[in-house]
Amino acid sequence: MNATRVIIRKFGGQAKAIFWSRSVQRIKVFVLGRSVSDGLLAKLILYLLLSIVAYLYVQPILYMISTALKPLSDLLDPTVKWIPRVVTWENFQTAVKGIKYPEALQNTAIIAISCSVVQVLICAMTGYALAKLAVPFKGLITALVILTFLIPPQIIIIPLYVIYSKLSLLNTLFVFLIPAIFGQGLKSALFILIFRQFFKSQPLSLEEAAKLDGASTARLFFGIMLPLARSACLVVFLFSFIWYWNMYYEPSWFLTDNFTPLSIRLDRLEDVLNPSLLGQRNTIDNPATESSKMAAAFLIILPPILVFMFLQRWFVTGIERTGIVE
C-alpha cells in the first residue's frame, strides 16, 4: 500500500508529463500534419485560398445568371443585388429572338465541330511527320510551325481577306474549313506541337515491329499511332472546339453576312434590340438591354459548359497522360 503510494509519488509526474506530451504531439500531427498537405491547419488554409479564387472565377457566371433573370425594375433598383425579386424569363426570350439562337447555334456548331475534327486529323498527321518521319529541312519546318504560332492574326488579316475573297470563300463555312484542311486553322501550330511531342515520346520499337510485319506508313499511322494518341486527340479536339466556338476576331472579318456565329450576334445584339441607336457604340451600359445581353451570353456558353462537364474527367486525365508539356 505504502509502496504503491511511493511509486505513484515518484513516477506519477513523469507519467503525466509523458501522457501530456503524447497527446500534444497527436494534436500537433492532427493540426499541422506530417507533410504539408496532411494537417488540418494546412487543409483549412488550402480550402480558404482555393475558395476565394474559385469565388472570383464563379462570380461573373453567377452575375450573368442573376442579371439575366432580373426584370428591368430590379436591375435599376440598387437594393437588389444578387437575387431578383421577380424571376423573369422574358430576357431569355428577347435574347433568343435577338440573336436568332437556333440558327446561330447551328452555324457555330457546324463550324466548331467540322473544323475541330479536321484539325485533329491534319495536326496529328503533321505532328507525326515532324516527330517520326524523314522530312527534308525538318528543323526549318519546325521553326516555321512555331513562327505561325507567333504571327498575330492582325498582321495578315487584310491579305487573307483578299485571298479568301478571290477564292470566293467569304461568308461560307469553307473560309474556316479550308485553312483547317491545310493545317492553318485556329492555333493549329500549337496542336501540331502537342502531337509532335506526343509522338516523340512513343517508343521506336513499336514502329519497327509494325514495319517488320509489313505495315505501310499510312497503315502504321492510322492503325496504330492515331488510336494510341486518343487522349491527345481528345485534348486537341476540346481545345479546338472551344476556341472555334468562342472566336470573334476572324469571323468579324470573314463572316459578315447571314452565316454568322454566336459571338458576332452577341456583339450585334445591342443594334438589333435598339435599331435607333445604331452605330453609337458608347451605349454599352444601356440598362434596358443589359439583362438580355447577359441572357444571350449565358446561352452562348451553355453548350461548351455542357460538353466540358460531360468530358471533364477524360479531359483532365488526358492532359495528364499525354505529357503534352515535356
Add this chain to the structure above:
Amino acid sequence: MKPSNEISRQRRLFHSKRYGIGLLFMLPWLIGFCVFVAVPIGWSIFMSLHKVSVVPGGFKYERFGLKNFKDAFVVDNVFPIELITYFQQMLLMVPIIVIFALLISLMLNQRFPGRFIFRAIFFLPVIFATGQVLSELFAQGAGEIPFLEQYNLQPMVEKYVGLQFATTVMDVLGRVVLILWYSGVQILIFIAGFQTISPSVYEAVRIDGASPWDSFWKITLPASVPFISLNVLYTIIDLFTFPLNPVLQHIRANMFKIDTGYGYASALAWIYFGFVFALIAVVLWLFGRSMKSRGKRS
C-alpha cells in the same frame, strides 16, 4: 556491271521514297503555309513599305520606302506611348500570371477531398477566357474588385513605387480578375507538368529528412523550369493577341483612317511584332541558358 552505281541509285530511290512519305504527310500543311501564311506575310511586308489606298476594284500602291516606319515614331504621337505603356504592363503581368498559376496548380495538385470540384472550377476560364462573352462581362463591370476604391490604394502605391510606375501598377491591380481569367491554360500546363515528376523522388527526399519546403525548392521548382518557360511564352503570346489590347486597337483604328490606311497599319503591326519577338527571344535565351547550366551540373 557497276554494282556500286546500282547501289547508290537504289539508295537514292530509297531516300526519296522515305522523304516522299514524310512530305506526303506534311503536304497539307506545306500548301497551307504557302497560301495562307507566307503569301499574306509577304504581302503585308510589301504593304508596309507603301501607302495603300482603296480604289474601286482593288488597292492602289504608292511607294513609300521606310517612311511608314519612321512616321510611327516621329509623326504618330499615340503609338510609341501606347507601345511603351503596354510593354510595361506586360512585363508586370506576365510574372504575376505565371506565379499565380504556379501557386494555384501547386494547391490543386495536393490530395484533398473535393479536389474534383475545384479542378472543374479552375478549368472554367479555359472555356471562355477567349470569348466575346468575357469582354461583354467586363464591359458591364462584372468581376471588378472593389478594394481599390474602398481602401484608397492609389496614394499608397504612389508612395512606394514611385510616380512613373504607379499608373502602371494601378492598371494592373485593376485588372486582377482579368489576370486570373487569363491563367486558365497556364494552370492546366502546370498541373500536367507536375505529373511528370515521379513521386518516388519526393519519397526519397522525405526519407532523407527534407521538409516539404525544401522539397519544393529543390525538386518541384527545378523540375518545372521547362513548364515555367512554356507558360511565360504562352502568356506573352496570349497577352500579345489580347483583344482589348490598346496597341492592337490603335492599329485597327489606323487601318480605316484615310490618311494612314493599310500600309501604315501593317507597318505598326510589324513594329509591334518586332518588339514582342525580341522579348520572346530574350525569354527563350534566358531559359535555354538556365536549363543548359542545370544539365551540366547534374
